[in-house]
Amino acid sequence: MLTLEQALDAVLTQARPLPACERPLEAAVGSILDEDVAADIDSPPFDKALVDGYAVRTGDLQGPEPRLDIGEVITAGRVPARPLGLGEAAVVMTGAPIPVGCDAVVMHEKTRLEDGHVVIEETAVRPAQNLLARGREMTAGSIVLSRGLLLNPARLGVLAAVGRASVRVVPRPCAAIVPTGDELVEPSEVPGPGQIRNSNAIMLKASALQSGADAETWPIAPDDEKPLRQALEAGLRWDVLMVTGGVSAGQRDLVPDVLASLGVQCIFHKVRLKPGKPLWFGVGPPRSNRGGSLVFGLPGNPVSVLVGFLLFVKPALAALAGKPEAETPETARLARGFRHRGDRPTYHPVKVLRDAANSPATLLLEPLAWSGSADLCTVAQADGFAAFEAGDREYGPGEIVGFLPMR
Amino acid sequence: MLTLEQALDAVLTQARPLPACERPLEAAVGSILDEDVAADIDSPPFDKALVDGYAVRTGDLQGPEPRLDIGEVITAGRVPARPLGLGEAAVVMTGAPIPVGCDAVVMHEKTRLEDGHVVIEETAVRPAQNLLARGREMTAGSIVLSRGLLLNPARLGVLAAVGRASVRVVPRPCAAIVPTGDELVEPSEVPGPGQIRNSNAIMLKASALQSGADAETWPIAPDDEKPLRQALEAGLRWDVLMVTGGVSAGQRDLVPDVLASLGVQCIFHKVRLKPGKPLWFGVGPPRSNRGGSLVFGLPGNPVSVLVGFLLFVKPALAALAGKPEAETPETARLARGFRHRGDRPTYHPVKVLRDAANSPATLLLEPLAWSGSADLCTVAQADGFAAFEAGDREYGPGEIVGFLPMR
Numbered sequence: 079m080l081t082l083e084q085a086l087d088a089v090l091t092q093a094r095p096l097p098a099c100e101r102p103l104e105a106a107v108g109s110i111l112d113e114d115v116a117a118d119i120d121s122p123p124f125d126k127a128l129v130d131g132y133a134v135r136t137g138d139l140q141g142p143e144p145r146l147d148i149g150e151v152i153t154a155g156r157v158p159a160r161p162l163g164l165g166e167a168a169v170v171m172t173g174a175p176i177p178v179g180c181d182a183v184v185m186h187e188k189t190r191l192e193d194g195h196v197v198i199e200e201t202a203v204r205p206a207q208n209l210l211a212r213g214r215e216m217t218a219g220s221i222v223l224s225r226g227l228l229l230n231p232a233r234l235g236v237l238a239a240v241g242r243a244s245v246r247v248v249p250r251p252c253a254a255i256v257p258t259g260d261e262l263v264e265p266s267e268v269p270g271p272g273q274i275r276n277s278n279a280i281m282l283k284a285s286a287l288q289s290g291a292d293a294e295t296w297p298i299a300p301d302d303e304k305p306l307r308q309a310l311e312a313g314l315r316w317d318v319l320m321v322t323g324g325v326s327a328g329q330r331d332l333v334p335d336v337l338a339s340l341g342v343q344c345i346f347h348k349v350r351l352k353p354g355k356p357l358w359f360g361v362g363p364p365r366s367n368r369g370g371s372l373v374f375g376l377p378g379n380p381v382s383v384l385v386g387f388l389l390f391v392k393p394a395l396a397a398l399a400g401k402p403e404a405e406t407p408e409t410a411r412l413a414r415g416f417r418h419r420g421d422r423p424t425y426h427p428v429k430v431l432r433d434a435a436n437s438p439a440t441l442l443l444e445p446l447a448w449s450g451s452a453d454l455c456t457v458a459q460a461d462g463f464a465a466f467e468a469g470d471r472e473y474g475p476g477e478i479v480g481f482l483p484m485r
Numbered sequence: 486m487l488t489l490e491q492a493l494d495a496v497l498t499q500a501r502p503l504p505a506c507e508r509p510l511e512a513a514v515g516s517i518l519d520e521d522v523a524a525d526i527d528s529p530p531f532d533k534a535l536v537d538g539y540a541v542r543t544g545d546l547q548g549p550e551p552r553l554d555i556g557e558v559i560t561a562g563r564v565p566a567r568p569l570g571l572g573e574a575a576v577v578m579t580g581a582p583i584p585v586g587c588d589a590v591v592m593h594e595k596t597r598l599e600d601g602h603v604v605i606e607e608t609a610v611r612p613a614q615n616l617l618a619r620g621r622e623m624t625a626g627s628i629v630l631s632r633g634l635l636l637n638p639a640r641l642g643v644l645a646a647v648g649r650a651s652v653r654v655v656p657r658p659c660a661a662i663v664p665t666g667d668e669l670v671e672p673s674e675v676p677g678p679g680q681i682r683n684s685n686a687i688m689l690k691a692s693a694l695q696s697g698a699d700a701e702t703w704p705i706a707p708d709d710e711k712p713l714r715q716a717l718e719a720g721l722r723w724d725v726l727m728v729t730g731g732v733s734a735g736q737r738d739l740v741p742d743v744l745a746s747l748g749v750q751c752i753f754h755k756v757r758l759k760p761g762k763p764l765w766f767g768v769g770p771p772r773s774n775r776g777g778s779l780v781f782g783l784p785g786n787p788v789s790v791l792v793g794f795l796l797f798v799k800p801a802l803a804a805l806a807g808k809p810e811a812e813t814p815e816t817a818r819l820a821r822g823f824r825h826r827g828d829r830p831t832y833h834p835v836k837v838l839r840d841a842a843n844s845p846a847t848l849l850l851e852p853l854a855w856s857g858s859a860d861l862c863t864v865a866q867a868d869g870f871a872a873f874e875a876g877d878r879e880y881g882p883g884e885i886v887g888f889l890p891m892r
Contacts, residue, residue, distance in 0.1 A: 110783045130733045154730075155668030155680040155708070174679070206837060210857065214860070215860045215862045222862050230891055231687075232688065232864045235684040236684070237687075239862075240683060241786075242672060265510070265649060268526075268528055271531070272581070275648075280510050280511065301562070379535070384639055392885070408680045408770070452535055454622070455622045484637055
């Protein structure tokens with residue numbers, strides 16, 4: 079059986095960035111840029127006032143409180159009609175181009191009007207003060223954003239500033255979610271004897287959306303080959319296919335066989351891990367223009383589904399989106415002693431007692447009383463999972479353990 | 486002029502959680518729950534197998550490798566037809582109800598078949614092993630999720646498990662973005678003399694979306710009272726209205742007067758802050774069923790817009806969504822010495838040199854060479870802003886400063 083590290087390696091080997099495509103800026107938030115972007119024009123395209131006030135020639139400012147003639151008024155969007163005269167100050171608004179001949183802008187608040195002239199109250203006005211010289215931010219043809227950057231709001235602003243209405247990015251992956259099992263009913267129904275409600279589909283959809291993917295859920299597929307095959311076949315058109323249930327060793331666990339018949343190659347089945355051991359992973363047949371769907375068969379228990387998503391599907395979605403691998407896994411300290419029993423590495427729900435954003439050295443984990451992988455209610459009170467190693471062992475208070483946050 | 490803390494206080498005093506409403510589960514991801522949610526049925530609704538294997542009576546397991554008759558086969562979704570016979574083992578699938586009379590489940594892997602009987606290879610099978618007793622997770626009528634919780638995937642799963650297709654939450658706020666200024670042209674246009682492209686609208690839209698709000702941008706409004714008034718009047722129907730430009734002391738800065746004529750009450754204008762000093766904040770007239778729109782007039786420079794969003798609009802959006810106030814502001818260490826000049830607290834773009842998720846004590850900030858609030862290009866290379874206090878001062882390498890991350 080694979081270790082967690084081996085299994086994650088096997089997943090990430092298959093999860094290559096999706097082929098890049100052109101997207102409107104609004105749809106590119108959070109995506110990885112897949113081109114080098116050059117400025118098309120100088121920015122600012124003119125020497126520009128950074129404040130409201132008076133554009134002046136510093137050479138004119140001799141003695142205390144120099145007094146200047148008031149020249150033309152230049153509002154934003156207008157251009158100066160003429161160069162600045164000697165002993166003159168032009169009225170400028172923030173963002174406006176300043177006239178030829180001036181070399182600084184004095185803030186409105188540091189001047190006063192007197193007999194139709196402006197008196198400069200500010201002493202020691204420096205050349206270049208309160209103005210941005212043409213091309214100072216970027217010059218036409220220079221690269222302003224490099225391939226591989228994550229498109230955050232500031233970078234989208236730069237794209238707009240260089241005239242881009244669309245941009246080449248690694249697209250967000252899309253994920254299909256197929257819940258399976260004769261025992262499942264939809265949340266709106268009242269479960270009959272032996273039935274339970276489908277809580278996995280909404281969990282996986284919300285998880286995928288929070289990971290920056292698009293996601294769509296299928297109706298429940300019964301443990302019956304024909305309808306199961308139809309649902310899985312449709313799901314294989316997505317970049318990621320998550321199937322819940324049907325992957326244990328049970329007699330009615332049809333998912334692996336049906337996937338195989340659809341040309342999905344099994345990469346591994348079962349990981350040394352609790353909860354979530356029966357995890358199944360494979361790759362579908364190549365699609366036009368891109369690789370095969372990454373197929374995750376998650377065991378039906380809700381907590382197994384959640385842990386399987388966090389450990390394997392989330393990193394795969396990030397890799398498909400072209401994002402760099404996350405840093406080393408997080409760790410934290412136990413708030414109290416804990417006796418762990420079990421022959422597999424175990425993810426146990428914990429509450430974070432102190433969330434000191436600035437000194438997670440003091441991040442303390444309180445293990446919750448938990449009934450195992452079907453007990454989602456306890457996990458709903460948790461902030462994440464503590465990772466305990468295989469083997470029975472008494473962990474002491476303050477001991478450092480792995481931490482898998484739910485965020 | 487207000488300090489940053491006073492201004493933020495004034496904003497948060499106005500930003501009350503929006504009236505709760507019912508939302509389908511899929512639309513409630515990331516929202517704050519506004520009701521106590523009770524279980525409608527016991528969960529599990531029956532004693533349930535947690536693994537594939539054999540449901541047994543531990544009293545029957547005497548001596549090494551006990552051998553049992555094979556009873557009925559219970560797949561998930563089916564119910565046992567009869568109690569477990571003496572010396573009998575029922576075949577159960579993960580999630581299936583177990584028959585009356587059995588008190589443990591032995592994993593399939595720890596058994597073997599012999600002459601039509603099952604041999605239990607596992608020693609020391611404990612009562613309750615591998616099963617979840619009826620109501621162990623939740624009992625009908627008990628509160629499983631409390632008002633005020635953030636709806637993450639696990640909690641949405643619990644809602645589905647208790648039969649909820651919709652849920653009462655504090656809705657996500659919606660934000661209108663009105664860019665103003667005669668100097669602006671849309672990104673797809675080539676700026677003429679004195680013009681610049683509108684980069685603020687996409688920045689604010691992306692920022693609002695990343696903060697969990699819905700957002701819509703308006704076309705550019707000119708510095709002309711009638712169309713400006715139309716745009717702002719429409720924007721006041723949104724929970725938050727962000728206006729860029731038109732709030733400095735310039736002659737054509739019409740926004741405050743037009744807002745006043747629309748019944749918007751000014752709470753403050755100008756904050757002791759760089760960049761972004763001319764920030765304007767007010768509250769619109771009450772709307773049917775809810776309070777007035779929170780109106781932020783942001784100066785036109787793109788970096789002022791970004792910093793103003795992070796410092797004021799983002800916390801306001803969180804408060805409208807009913808989310809608890811963020812913890813104390815972050816801090817980090819300077820990677821090198823830095824000379825700060827200026828009479829206002831200043832947010833200066835920085836790169837994070839080491840992002841040690843686990844020991845941000847080692848988070849190091851490299852201040853970037855920056856031309857001020859119009860220089861968005863440098864900010865696009867940054868990870869956030871270092872906060873320097875008012876006054877000229879030499880900061881030493883390793884000195885701790887405030888950190889405003891862009892994330």
